[in-house]
Amino acid sequence: MKRHKSIVILSRDHQKGLMLAQLLKKNAPAYKGLPSDIEGKVKYAIDTFRSDLIIHFEDEEKILFPSAAGKSNECDQLINELIDEHKFFYEKIPSLVNSTELIDEMDLIGCKLEEHIRKEERILFNLIQEILSEDELKSVKSKIEESRKNSSKSCKTNAT
Secondary structure, three states, X not given: OOOOHHHHHHHHHHHHHHHHHHHHOOOOXXXXXXXXXXXXXXXXXXHHHHHHHHHHHXXXXXXXXXXXXXXXXXXXXXXXXXHHHHHHHHHHOHHHHHOOOHHHHHHHHHHHHHHHHHHXXXXXXXXXXXXXXXXXXXXXXXXXXXXXXXXXXXXXXXXX
């Protein structure tokens, strides 16, 4: 199913998330422009989490999920699973710096992140496109765009 323009931003985020997932897995091949050493991968994972995944999760939890909540039991169950998975990433990615089982932890995060993204892309996003009206989808798009504008402004403010 073609991705509706209202959630294209979230799908683009998933591309970066999938790259991170692959990078963290055991025996990951070298990717041009990305770290290949363990310390570099951990730093990249934490930086990507802070700069990209947090805003992505927040947009899903504060905008996308509420717009679809209550529309179908299947969607509600899926949203609850995805929120639990977000909690896993909030806990596990920052804790990589203190891990004593770093390679196994990275592999677990990489596998779960890929599975999570595939679930959103293949199941949730298709379901949302079926159950939300065009007006609801437009509202989602507008709110996500506004969130991203505010996010980039706050990042610039914090950097100065």
